[in-house]
Amino acid sequence: METTFIPRSLGQPGLLSDVRAFLAVVRREWIIFTRYPSWIIALFIWPLIFPMMYILTARALSGPDGSGLAVFIATTGATDYIGYIIVGTTVWMWQNIVLWDVGFALRNEQMRGTLESNWLTPTWRFSYLLGQTGPQIVTMAMFIGVTALEFGLLFGIRLNGSPWMLGLMMLAAIPAIYGLGFAFASLVITVKEANAFVFLIRGMVMIFCGITFPVAILPAWMQTFAKWLPQTYLIHGMRAAAFAKAGVKELLPDLIPLLSFGAFWLAVGYFTFLWMERRARKSGAIGQY
Amino acid sequence: MSQFAVEACQLVKKFPARPGTGDKPLEGEPASSQRKRRRLFGKKEPKAMFTAVNGVDLQIQYGEIFGLLGPNGAGKSTTIRMLCTLLEPTSGTAHINGYDIVKQANDVRRSLGTVLAGERSIYWKLTGRENLEYFAALYHIPPAIAKKRVDELIERMELKDRANELVEKYSTGMRQRVAIAKALLARPPILLLDEPTLGLDPQAARNLRELIAQLKQEGHTILLTTHYMEEADQLSDRIGIIDAGKIIALDTPEGLKRRIDRKEIIRLEVSGWQDYIGEKLRAMREVESLVARRQNESDLWEVNLQATDSRVVLPKLMESISQNGTRLVNMNIVKPSLEDVFIHLTGKALRD
Amino acid sequence: MQLTTLSQPSLTTHLRALFVIARKDWKVFWRYPLNALSSVFQPIIWITPVYFMGKAFSTNGQAAGFAAYSGTGDYMSYILLGTVLTNFIMTVFWGMGYALKNDMDSGVLESNWLTPIPRLLILVGRTLTSILTTTITSATMLILAGLLFGFRPTGSTFAAILTAVPMLVGLYGFGFAFAGVVLLMREANTLVDVGSFLVQGFSGTNFPVQSLPYWLIPISLMLPLTYGLDAVRGFLLKTNTLLPIPAEIAILLFSMFVMLWIGAQVFHRVERRVRTLGTLGQH
Ligand SMILES: Nc1ncnc2c1ncn2[C@@H]1O[C@H](COP(=O)(O)OP(=O)(O)OP(=O)(O)O)[C@@H](O)[C@H]1O
Numbered sequence: 065m066e067t068t069f070i071p072r073s074l075g076q077p078g079l080l081s082d083v084r085a086f087l088a089v090v091r092r093e094w095i096i097f098t099r100y101p102s103w104i105i106a107l108f109i110w111p112l113i114f115p116m117m118y119i120l121t122a123r124a125l126s127g128p129d130g131s132g133l134a135v136f137i138a139t140t141g142a143t144d145y146i147g148y149i150i151v152g153t154t155v156w157m158w159q160n161i162v163l164w165d166v167g168f169a170l171r172n173e174q175m176r177g178t179l180e181s182n183w184l185t186p187t188w189r190f191s192y193l194l195g196q197t198g199p200q201i202v203t204m205a206m207f208i209g210v211t212a213l214e215f216g217l218l219f220g221i222r223l224n225g226s227p228w229m230l231g232l233m234m235l236a237a238i239p240a241i242y243g244l245g246f247a248f249a250s251l252v253i254t255v256k257e258a259n260a261f262v263f264l265i266r267g268m269v270m271i272f273c274g275i276t277f278p279v280a281i282l283p284a285w286m287q288t289f290a291k292w293l294p295q296t297y298l299i300h301g302m303r304a305a306a307f308a309k310a311g312v313k314e315l316l317p318d319l320i321p322l323l324s325f326g327a328f329w330l331a332v333g334y335f336t337f338l339w340m341e342r343r344a345r346k347s348g349a350i351g352q353y
Numbered sequence: 354m355s356q357f358a359v360e361a362c363q364l365v366k367k368f369p370a371r372p373g374t375g376d377k378p379l380e381g382e383p384a385s386s387q388r389k390r391r392r393l394f395g396k397k398e399p400k401a402m403f404t405a406v407n408g409v410d411l412q413i414q415y416g417e418i419f420g421l422l423g424p425n426g427a428g429k430s431t432t433i434r435m436l437c438t439l440l441e442p443t444s445g446t447a448h449i450n451g452y453d454i455v456k457q458a459n460d461v462r463r464s465l466g467t468v469l470a471g472e473r474s475i476y477w478k479l480t481g482r483e484n485l486e487y488f489a490a491l492y493h494i495p496p497a498i499a500k501k502r503v504d505e506l507i508e509r510m511e512l513k514d515r516a517n518e519l520v521e522k523y524s525t526g527m528r529q530r531v532a533i534a535k536a537l538l539a540r541p542p543i544l545l546l547d548e549p550t551l552g553l554d555p556q557a558a559r560n561l562r563e564l565i566a567q568l569k570q571e572g573h574t575i576l577l578t579t580h581y582m583e584e585a586d587q588l589s590d591r592i593g594i595i596d597a598g599k600i601i602a603l604d605t606p607e608g609l610k611r612r613i614d615r616k617e618i619i620r621l622e623v624s625g626w627q628d629y630i631g632e633k634l635r636a637m638r639e640v641e642s643l644v645a646r647r648q649n650e651s652d653l654w655e656v657n658l659q660a661t662d663s664r665v666v667l668p669k670l671m672e673s674i675s676q677n678g679t680r681l682v683n684m685n686i687v688k689p690s691l692e693d694v695f696i697h698l699t700g701k702a703l704r705d
Numbered sequence: 706m707q708l709t710t711l712s713q714p715s716l717t718t719h720l721r722a723l724f725v726i727a728r729k730d731w732k733v734f735w736r737y738p739l740n741a742l743s744s745v746f747q748p749i750i751w752i753t754p755v756y757f758m759g760k761a762f763s764t765n766g767q768a769a770g771f772a773a774y775s776g777t778g779d780y781m782s783y784i785l786l787g788t789v790l791t792n793f794i795m796t797v798f799w800g801m802g803y804a805l806k807n808d809m810d811s812g813v814l815e816s817n818w819l820t821p822i823p824r825l826l827i828l829v830g831r832t833l834t835s836i837l838t839t840t841i842t843s844a845t846m847l848i849l850a851g852l853l854f855g856f857r858p859t860g861s862t863f864a865a866i867l868t869a870v871p872m873l874v875g876l877y878g879f880g881f882a883f884a885g886v887v888l889l890m891r892e893a894n895t896l897v898d899v900g901s902f903l904v905q906g907f908s909g910t911n912f913p914v915q916s917l918p919y920w921l922i923p924i925s926l927m928l929p930l931t932y933g934l935d936a937v938r939g940f941l942l943k944t945n946t947l948l949p950i951p952a953e954i955a956i957l958l959f960s961m962f963v964m965l966w967i968g969a970q971v972f973h974r975v976e977r978r979v980r981t982l983g984t985l986g987q988h
């Protein structure tokens with residue numbers, strides 16, 4: 065060997081570098097997202113379409129003289145069935161979209177072939193997943209905003225509670241909803257045909273969490289089961305905040321379980337991710353699609 | 354600390370055998386040991402294992418270009434994947450720049466620039482520049498340095514005119530250059546290149562080989578895999594020939610060729626080749642190996658024959674070939690190339 | 706020497722072609738049993754919220770408000786029947802378009818179309834299997850849902866099925882037109898999503914159209930499907946119908962011919978246009 069001059073790496077490890085890497089993931093996701101705006105149509109159509117079937121059915125159930133509606137108001141304590149239903153369906157769509165977007169974040173990268181490139185860098189790997197969550201929360205906020213706008217304009221739905229309390233409920237739900245998404249995202253990488261899980265989870269939310277009805281109307285065993293789903297508390301709390309003028313104190317019975325589930329699902333999400341990372345390193349599953 | 358840039362010791366990688374892919378469990382060894390362990394945990398039947406890399410030893414000096422040469426499925430990519438920390442070896446150890454690939458994975462990643470086979474390692478929906486800026490952050494390069502480095506690499510890879518266009522509009526060659534620029538971003542001391550010229554046209558491949566030679570001049574250690582003989586011959590300081598997961602020869606290109614110095618290589622082009630002719634010739638004592646392969650779908654066959662004494666072989670050869678519609682089209686007696694070394698070692702051609 | 710082709714078109718060869726297409730799809734369907742399972746359970750999951758919502762609107766199991774519109778307080782039977790019919794409607798409506806899209810994506814469309822079988826026949830062939838599988842999955846779903854929610858038809862099943870036939874045949878016309886649109890736009894999902902919503906919303910699959918806001922009712926009345934669903938329910942559940950049932954059947958028969966004719970026209974126009982543009986093989 066003649067000269068053995070070894071180039072010095074330009075990379076500088078450290079917390080700051082990891083933060084920058086995380087921001088780069090957020091930025092990349094955002095650029096790609098805004099560059100292909102086909103989602104705009106979906107953004108305006110779905111908030112309207114999905115609740116519509118339930119709303120129109122509820123309208124028929126109300127009866128021409130409003131006799132059914134009177135029963136509904138007596139059982140639920142709600143004044144307005146449209147608002148009542150929209151809260152439920154919005155939560156369902158939120159979880160559904162997170163399962164597809166965040167849940168398939170890694171899988172899509174795997175299919176694009178870029179997952180390995182990311183995995184080759186010395187960045188904290190959980191940032192890839194966390195970083196995709198940022199833009200997803202922004203679009204979700206837009207989605208909820210559009211829902212409110214559409215139903216406010218077209219159906220004259222008005223909030224009579226505090227928007228802050230409503231926001232608080234949704235904020236408190238983020239760990240649980242996204243934790244589930246993280247766990248799912250890791251599962252999809254190693255377990256093929258994981259789509260079935262999306263159908264399972266969103267089916268459970270649909271059946272048990274009271275998206276169009278009060279949970280109290282369910283048979284006892286179903287009510288017990290519903291207690292184990294964070295979405296139940298979210299829907300209940302959001303309805304209370306939006307239409308019953310509930311304050312923090314009234315919302316605590318929903319907030320506390322919601323946050324506890326959040327801690328649980330975030331932990332599950334994180335550990336599933338670690339498990340997947342190790343497993344994929346053994347089996348080479350990262351590079352396959 | 355080792356004094357080697359890349360050092361691998363008895364690397365082994367086993368995969369669960371995938372049914373229907375023809376991956377056969379090698380040498381029947383996994384069965385007993387695996388079965389015992391699984392039984393302890395009350396697990397289901399042991400899976401058949403397929404050994405993709407089977408005890409690879411490598412010692413690559415700083416500043417060296419090392420070529421890993423082998424046919425499809427030899428285990429080249431699997432070796433690279435283990436070295437760049439994407440895969441964990443089943444057994445054995447390896448060190449990159451002195452760091453253990455399992456225990457010090459992040460330090461290894463910092464020391465490496467890797468180009469994996471295939472052109473899908475970058476985001477097609479970002480521009481070339483955006484890709485590089487993104488990966489610069491992921492390689493932990495501070496923003497000020499990153500900006501300069503990205504500009505520099507765009508210039509160097511001749512991407513300047515189209516750096517702000519989406520990668521999906523690039524040609525294969527341009528995508529490959531972005532992928533290489535990405536690997537060079539952190540100016541890592543060691544580069545792993547898995548089939549870097551795959552899919553490039555001859556001109557682009559030549560440019561890339563020039564670049565690789567330059568990178569060596571700049572002090573990078575390079576491990577590259579390829580199944581192009583000329584490429585390995587031209588670029589590498591040393592070559593490891595890998596087949597069925599094992600390194601079966603390791604030497605300088607000259608050293609490898611010297612091994613079959615005294616052999617004579619006869620290269621024939623034959624139309625209407627029949628397998629039985631091969632059988633007949635192989636039976637001759639003077640014929641060491643014979644490989645026939647069809648030239649892209651035509652009726653023309655290329656036959657590579659290694660003999661100890663061509664004077665004995667040639668008459669017999671002519672005789673058996675000019676029968677039953679078989680016709681000799683072209684014949685050369687050539688100097689041994691790396692490919693001939695490969696055929697000599699394995700009895701089969703590098704590319705089918 | 707003049708070569709005579711082995712291909713001798715006749716009615717039997719056409720029928721055999723239909724059969725071959727259907728059998729291929731049948732095999733493919735059962736290769737993914739999860740899909741079959743999902744088409745049984747998805748509808749049940751989607752109407753569960755309706756079931757419990759209905760309870761919130763009912764006293765002693767009677768949905769009085771619903772009965773005032775439809776003539777029956779048994780809203781679950783009403784909706785289950787709507788769901789089953791929706792399954793069939795969707796199959797015919799979108800089945801051909803989806804099949805076309807699949808063939809386009811997998812690149813076999815051109816080779817299918819090189820055969821001398823009329824294109825529309827190929828399209829119909831693609832739906833035969835789905836009709837059969839939809840029947841199987843819908844029946845299973847109905848049995849399960851009947852156990853869970855209760856399904857109590859009181860009227861004549863035979864008359865109801867007989868009424869459904871011209872409705873479905875007429876839908877083929879729409880299916881042809883939609884297949885033409887897919888051929889032209891090479892995209893199906895958004896159209897299907899929006900289209901399904903409109904159909905479900907306006908033809909009353911889940912509720913009597915009488916309950917729609919009055920300014921939306923005219924749209925419902927323009928859809929032949931509305932009368933089909935209405936008449937089937939009138940026979941099976943003895944609900945109030947919009948028009949006398951014979952009048953509804955007359956409308957169905959008339960619209961069946963009109964839709965088939967229009968659909969075939971649209972498809973042929975589009976197909977010719979695509980052939981001039983040469984965009985068939987691209988995707
Ligand atoms: N994740 C995996 N799971 C199972 N088998 C695998 C996996 N990755 C590779 N293999 C198998 O290991 C063997 C070696 O593959 P490898 O990709 O290392 O070959 P290669 O030398 O790079 O060949 P090529 O020239 O085709 O790129 C092949 O038979 C392949 O099928």
Ligand SMILES: [Mg+2]
Binds near residue numbers: 429430548
């Ligand atoms: Mg390879």
